[in-house]
Amino acid sequence: MTALTDDEIFDAAIQIMLFIDRSITIHFSKNTIQVRFPTTRKLAEHLQIPHYYVLPYFATMEKDNLIIRVERVGISTTQAGSKKLIELMATKYKEKTESVIGTALFEEIQNRVMIEDRTRDLTLPESNSE
Numbered sequence: 001m002t003a004l005t006d007d008e009i010f011d012a013a014i015q016i017m018l019f020i021d022r023s024i025t026i027h028f029s030k031n032t033i034q035v036r037f038p039t040t041r042k043l044a045e046h047l048q049i050p051h052y053y054v055l056p057y058f059a060t061m062e063k064d065n066l067i068i069r070v071e072r073v074g075i076s077t078t079q080a081g082s083k084k085l086i087e088l089m090a091t092k093y094k095e096k097t098e099s100v101i102g103t104a105l106f107e108e109i110q111n112r113v114m115i116e117d118r119t120r121d122l123t124l125p126e127s128n129s130e
Contacts, residue, residue, distance in 0.1 A: 004047070004057055006066060010085055011092070012046050013037050018089075018096045020046070026109070033082045033112055037067060037075040086113045 016038040017024050025036035037043075040058060044051040058075065061067045066081035077085055089097045090110055098106050 004049075004054075006057075006061055006064070006084070007088070008047075009043065009054075009057055009061065010081075010088055012043055014085065014089055014093055016042055016046055018093055018100055022100055024097075024101055027076065028112075032079045033086075033109060034068075034076040034078070035082055035085055037077065039074070083113050086110055 021038070027034040027036070038046075040054045041051050044054045047054070058067065058069065061081070062069055064080075065078050066084060067075050068078055069075050086109060089106075094106075101109075
């Protein structure tokens, strides 16, 4: 079996959301947008690989701060993961994403992800150059 990349897993998640479920679950909070990922079983089925093969990739993606797994809640993107997911939707699946959630909402989500990114950059501690 060929190793999967984060991009391939994100792409598969988007395909499931847009073409199979035709639904995107998004949680908005003051400081972030989180997008609910499909289950590991659904991703494995879509990728046509065994379920247990997906789990180590999710562990790595969680370690890389792209997703967060919460027991009995599911898997959602972090701020970095949301940015990656939304950028992929905008470049590869823009038309389909807009058909599912609407152009105005998708544009607002893109703007919000970029604003959050800029806000985070502004709040990062500056290096001590004294």
